[in-house]
Amino acid sequence: MPPKPRLSRETVVNILLALMLLAFPLGASAMGETFYITLATRIVVLALAAVGLNIALGLGGLVSFGHAAFFGLGGYVAGILSTHAFNAEPLLFGIEGTTSMPVIWLVAVMICGIIALPIGAISLRTTGVYFIMITLAFAQMIYFFAVSWPAYGGEDGLSIYVRNEFPGVNTAQPLSFFLICYVLLMLALGLFWLLRGARFGAALEAGRQNATRLAAVGIAPFNIRLVAFVVSAMMTGIAGALFADLNKFVSPSMLSWHMSGELIVLIILGGKARLFGPVAGAMLYVLIEYALGGITEHWQFFLGLILLCVVLFARGGLLGLLAGKARHG
Amino acid sequence: MAEPVLEIRELRKNFGALAATDGVSLDLRPGEIHALIGPNGAGKSTLIHQISGSIRSDSGTIRFLGQDMAGLDMAARARLGLGRSFQISSLAPEFSSLRNVMLAVQAKQGSSLRFFRPVMGDRSLTDPAMAMLERVGLAERAHLPAAELSHGERRQLEIAIALALGSKAFLFDEPMAGMGPEGSKSLTTFLDGLRHEAPILLVEHDMDAVFALADRISVLVYGRVIATGTVDEIRNDPEVRRAYLGETA
Structure with a gap:
């Protein structure tokens, strides 16, 4: 074995990023700047959605241009369940709504898994550009369904009047809600790290590098990819539920292809297949949005320039710049 | 004679008007190295792809350890013990x-x-x-x-x-390609010992290695096996000399 430093440079960068992300809202809270806590929460929730996508896109090389579907579905689960609870009218078959976040997350995970399974099973019969287009098509179907379904606000979206509850925590307080999101992000990162290091991750990453090689050792790429796609969708779904609670609002825009593109941009900015790539990407993205958005409404033009530079000169994204090339044992 | 490990009968594959594999039949017996030689474009790699399952055959049968391979993809064939190396790694x-x-x-x-x-x-x-x-x-x-x-x-x-x-049989597609003389020599020795673990279907252009290793040789020309036999039989086969060896030997 080659000599390995106790902590790799990437680990140090990751720890610093995690601490910065925690320190920022704590400081803002101490100074009573609620807005910055919300900003940090936005980073954390977008990062969580992108960690989910990173399983499919980063590890598996499956460029899903339809992950907004799962992000939005998670959001609608939160919105619909809380609306029914708020209005005290039962959902289908007499099932009650709920304002409990853990229950909402569980439902979001199940719904996203159930929807992702057939979408993945069909989409994964294709590769490359066709895969991108077919995932986009599925997401757009769900988008237009939400737009045209008046029961839950249609195009206007659905408001969540009071943020959903978490046992023992006052979620109306911005810092508490941030901490819930932060803990979930850390758990998701832990799961991503475990998956990547396990046999599943080895097969998934080998399939990204060379699907023929994977098949030649007797592992069917399709099965591995389908599981990755479903797990990826579930994680993005939880982020969607949190996003709805953050904004106290869910609308079809969460399901639109802009959102899918945004999630991909986060990963490219941060560094794909890297553990903290989505975190770094979300930090950079939201800061650009905030800093440039205050100066010009055409801030996305500058985002485009930055993205261009990353793709041309820093293929490994922000993590690649900070921590060097990815290593595989 | 022991049951062949791999049994190929009347295998065909057309790419448009080109018959890349034109009714190929051959056996791989336990403990043998069966070399597959032939000029460039004879269809050797296509045949390896068909056997391993990365190209679907138009007709014909492939039996491996007595089991019909029809309908099994590459991953399933690999799980049954068909190990391969690729012409391009x-x-x-x-x-x-x-x-x-x-x-x-x-x-x-x-x-x-x-x-x-x-x-x-x-x-x-x-x-x-x-x-x-x-x-x-x-x-x-x-x-x-x-x-x-x-x-x-x-x-x-x-x-x-x-x-x-x-693997219970090896399909090696030009394993010596790109190796220096030293490398070929040590790989030849290695493959020589390997045949006792599992038989090898060997596609190879290095004739020194083929003649040193092969128990039997099949010569493929334009998708057809024009001769199968021991090293001596193939060396002395007039048709083979005309079609292939004549240019090099």
Whole structure:
């Protein structure tokens, strides 16, 4: 074995990023700047959605241009369940709504898994550009369904009047809600790290590098990819539920292809297949949005320039710049 | 005569008007190295692809260990014990040599749907993988990404992977290509010993290696087997000399 430093440079960068992300809202809270806590929460929730996508896109090389579907579905689960609870009218078959976040997350995970399974099973019969287009098509179907379904606000979206509850925590307080999101992000990162290091991750990453090689050792790429796609969708779904609670609002825009593109941009900015790539990407993205958005409404033009530079000169994204090339044992 | 391990009958594959495989029949018997030779474009690689399942045949049968391979994809055939190397090395380039072999060990052990235990600390994966790298002489390169290996080393790595799969027959497509004379020589010695583990269907242009190793040779020309026999029979076959060896021998 080659000599390995106790902590790799990437680990140090990751720890610093995690601490910065925690320190920022704590400081803002101490100074009573609620807005910055919300900003940090936005980073954390977008990062969580992108960690989910990173399983499919980063590890598996499956460029899903339809992950907004799962992000939005998670959001609608939160919105619909809380609306029914708020209005005290039962959902289908007499099932009650709920304002409990853990229950909402569980439902979001199940719904996203159930929807992702057939979408993945069909989409994964294709590769490359066709895969991108077919995932986009599925997401757009769900988008237009939400737009045209008046029961839950249609195009206007659905408001969540009071943020959903978490046992023992006052979620109306911005810092508490941030901490819930932060803990979930850390758990998701832990799961991503475990998956990547396990046999599943080895097969998934080998399939990204060379699907023929994977098949030649007797592992069917399709099965591995389908599981990755479903797990990826579930994680993005939880982020969607949190996003709805953050904004106290869910609308079809969460399901639109802009959102899918945004999630991909986060990963490219941060560094794909890297553990903290989505975190770094979300930090950079939201800061650009905030800093440039205050100066010009055409801030996305500058985002485009930055993205261009990353793709041309820093293929490994922000993590690649900070921590060097990815290593595989 | 022992049952053949691999039995190919009347196999065909057309690409448009081109008959790449035109009614090929051949056997691979236990313990033998069966060399497949022929000029460029004779259809050798197409035949290997058909046997391993990466190209679907138009007609004909392939039986492996008595089982019909029709309808089985490449992954399923690999699981049954059909190990292959590729004409152009096909590896996971970002993974180290060790991880490439570990992938095969993991595949052999069963399901890859295991989500939590880290592979790098798993001795049941690393130990057999390391042993295979040692057998092919790549142990020193274990931690180098496959992309950084030389051509010859990638060939050795593919063979280590096929070994790790516990293959019951090997399909090697030009394993000597890109190797220096030293490398070919040591690989020849290695393959010579390997035939007792599992028979080898060997596509190879290096005639010294073919004549040194082969128990039987089949000559493929324009998708047809024009002759099958021992080294001496093939050397003295007038049709083979005219079609192929005449240019080189």
